[in-house]
Amino acid sequence: MDKVLSGMRPTGRLHIGHYFGALKNWIKLQEEYECYYFVADWHALTTNYEDPEDIIENRKQLVLDWLSVGIDPEKCTMFVQSHNIFHAELSLLLSMITPVSWLERCPTYKEIKQEQTNKDLSNLGFLSYPVIQTADIIMYGSKFVPVGEDQMAHIEISREIVRRFHHLYKCDVFTEPKGLLTEVPRLPGLDGRKMSKSYGNAITLSEDLNEVEKKLKRMKTDTNRQRLTDCGNPELCPVFDYHKVFSTEEERAEITEGCTTAGIGCMDCKMILKKHMFELLEPIQDRRKKFETEITDINEFLKPMQTKANAQSEAMMNKVRNALKI
Ligand code: TRP
Numbered sequence: 001m002d003k004v005l006s007g008m009r010p011t012g013r014l015h016i017g018h019y020f021g022a023l024k025n026w027i028k029l030q031e032e033y034e035c036y037y038f039v040a041d042w043h044a045l046t047t048n049y050e051d052p053e054d055i056i057e058n059r060k061q062l063v064l065d066w067l068s069v070g071i072d073p074e075k076c077t078m079f080v081q082s083h084n085i086f087h088a089e090l091s092l093l094l095s096m097i098t099p100v101s102w103l104e105r106c107p108t109y110k111e112i113k114q115e116q117t118n119k120d121l122s123n124l125g126f127l128s129y130p131v132i133q134t135a136d137i138i139m140y141g142s143k144f145v146p147v148g149e150d151q152m153a154h155i156e157i158s159r160e161i162v163r164r165f166h167h168l169y170k171c172d173v174f175t176e177p178k179g180l181l182t183e184v185p186r187l188p189g190l191d192g193r194k195m196s197k198s199y200g201n202a203i204t205l206s207e208d209l210n211e212v213e214k215k216l217k218r219m220k221t222d223t224n225r226q227r228l229t230d231c232g233n234p235e236l237c238p239v240f241d242y243h244k245v246f247s248t249e250e251e252r253a254e255i256t257e258g259c260t261t262a263g264i265g266c267m268d269c270k271m272i273l274k275k276h277m278f279e280l281l282e283p284i285q286d287r288r289k290k291f292e293t294e295i296t297d298i299n300e301f302l303k304p305m306q307t308k309a310n311a312q313s314e315a316m317m318n319k320v321r322n323a324l325k326i
């Protein structure tokens with residue numbers, strides 16, 4: 001079976017954007033591939049090196065979020081990056097052969113550095129992020145890496161690093177990974193901007209349902225539709241972006257008809273959305289509660305999977321050290 005690997009940074013509760021943008025696909029992939037899903041906690045440090053104290057709690061919450069949506073320990077291997085020290089060794093060795101210019105050219109590097117002006121991102125770890133990511137990926141011989149558009153450049157760097165390694169050390173220990181581009185539906189935040197925890201415009205998977213309802217009620221609509229008698233345009237409305245993900249085609253046709261002729265109010269429209277959103281979130285939250293009570297120690301829970309990942313890494317590192325003859 002081909003291997004799939006992907007990771008997420010433990011930066012807080014996952015939201016519905018993560019669900020439709022990644023997790024839904026992860027759940028499907030675990031049926032078809034040998035999947036490795038890991039908590040990328042060192043990666044979180046590349047930009048948040050000043051406050052590591054949240055990481056332990058966030059790691060646990062991330063795994064609980066995964067379990068609650070149906071990532072299944074019977075079907076895949078979940079582990080924590082920093083509990084597998086071999087990732088650091090491989091990353092170090094890869095850094096020897098990675099030209100700095102490849103990293104400086106990387107679009108995410110340039111963008112995040114420009115955007116996050118409140119942080120000092122002149123640290124080496126942030127620049128070498130794609131090298132650490134490459135180590136994560138090629139450690140397990142992963143063939144496919146499900147990622148969003150923004151990560152495709154990193155996978156490209158991974159492929160180049162693999163080719164360079166094979167060329168320099170005349171070996172073929174690694175598998176060249178391919179990015180599996182996940183088609184991400186446009187799911188804006190409640191204010192119409194990109195959904196992000198830092199904007200406070202997200203609906204998390206573990207959000208209290210009363211709170212979800214309040215947020216929906218406050219959600220921005222087509223700004224031209226001030227009164228019930230104004231006709232609206234669903235294509236200009238963030239609520240309708242959600243309907244594209246949550247509702248049926250018939251419902252969308254009805255909403256479009258009603259919105260453009262002022263036949264349906266925005267509140268009615270939002271309540272259709274609420275119904276679907278609750279249908280998604282309720283079972284997720286029930287499962288979360290179950291796991292929250294069942295799992296007292298998250299590291300203990302992950303242990304068998306972590307052990308498997310680490311053993312595979314050790315075997316891989318033996319091959320790598322052999323190739324380098326050190
Ligand atoms: N860079 C990814 C992100 O920020 C997280 C990540 C780290 C990752 N290592 C990875 C994703 C390896 C896929 C494969 O979302």
Ligand code: SF4
Pocket residue numbers: 221222225232233234237238239240255258259264265266267269270
């Ligand atoms: Fe948006 Fe629905 Fe109101 Fe139209 S009726 S503006 S789609 S919330």
